[in-house]
Amino acid sequence: MDDKVPQSRRTLLDIALLACGETDSGPYALVATDAIALGLHGTVEIARKAQATGALHRTSLEVAGAQGDLRTFLLVRLSGHGPAEPAWMVNGWSTVRAYGAGSDLRGADLRGADLSGARLVGADLTDADLRGADLTKADLGGALLNGADLSGSVLFSATLRGADLTESNLCRADMRHVDLRHATLVRTAMRGADLWGAYTWNVDFGSAFLDGVQVDRADALHAKVS
Template sequence: MLIAIFPVLVYGQDWKPLSKGDCLQPEPFRDYRHCDFNGRDLSTVNLEGSLLSGVNLQNARMPDCNLEGATLNDADLKWAMLTGCRASSADFTNADLFHTNLDDSSIDNANFTKANLFGASLNGVTADRADFSHANLKDISMEESRLTNCNFNQAFMMRAVLIESDLSGSSFHQVVLTGAALEFADFTRADLTGALLNGTTVTETRFRGARLTGSRFVNARMQSPDFTDVIDPPKDLVKD
């Protein structure tokens, strides 16, 4: 009988297969694809470097968890609580994070490509160099967060709340930000090429040195925004 062994990168180590994890007593660097964590209380659980692809984590309570380097692509995290978690370099590609709470978490270098984050809460997060490209971020709340050098290209961010967040150096190619709350946010040196910012609230928002090629600010509500040294501003921002 042939037994398939899946090589998995253990975070910070060489390539090797992960051992099958215990669903009742989870520990780091294990394979949990056979588990169902729906509604489980997993407070402070350490799942660092673990394989959780496609796993059901709906409504799981996981405050202060460790998901660093974990693989959660296609995982179901709807309504899960991940407040205060460490999830740097975790892979959430195509995961369902509908109304998931990630407040005060560290998600530097995490991958949310094509993930569903509709209505999710990411307030106070640290997410340097995270990838949100092609993700559904409608109605997401990302207040007072550090989101520097991130990739938001072609994300859907209608009515996103980014109040007082630092988005400097991030890329927003073809992003829909219609109706977004951008008060006191920092887009310094960000690239908003082709971004749609119609109806946004822009109060003391900083766009210093940002690229605005082909962006649109139709009906944006502006109060003292900073467009110093912007590159290629659209006509509706250029005053004679």
């Protein structure tokens, strides 16, 4: 997988800065953390240890490579002459939910994330881990979900119109009333997914894995997804 970020896509650091109202991306970085580490060590120690070990990140791919998830992280301010200082504690799920549209979220660990109503139009979620995530009424229109794991996720009334789901995993996903119009489902695993009332106009299921899926429960022609 190419680790270069397209110039048109915002990085995880970019959207964290937006969420925190910061305008200068130059002196900042992200540090993945969790409630236990924060309770034991505090934000200052975590920021300085991350600086000493090089665990300062800019992209979701870098965070995933360091075995971190996106639930909680620190936005730290860097100095050319002194230690890193914590600037903000960031709720990653809320940040992705509000600012994820068109962003680079490749490889993101969003297991169990509350992304209900998220606006993720055109986001790159290639190889993202969304197992068990709540994506109720989320807008993933045109998103890149190649190789993403959405098994057991809730996509009730979500929009996947024009999304690329090549080789993604949608096994046992709740896809009731989902809008799949024009989506790409090449070698997509959908075993046990619930497609009741799904809008599947111009969707080719020919190479998808559909064991246990009742495609006839979908409404291909006239259902209107709300």
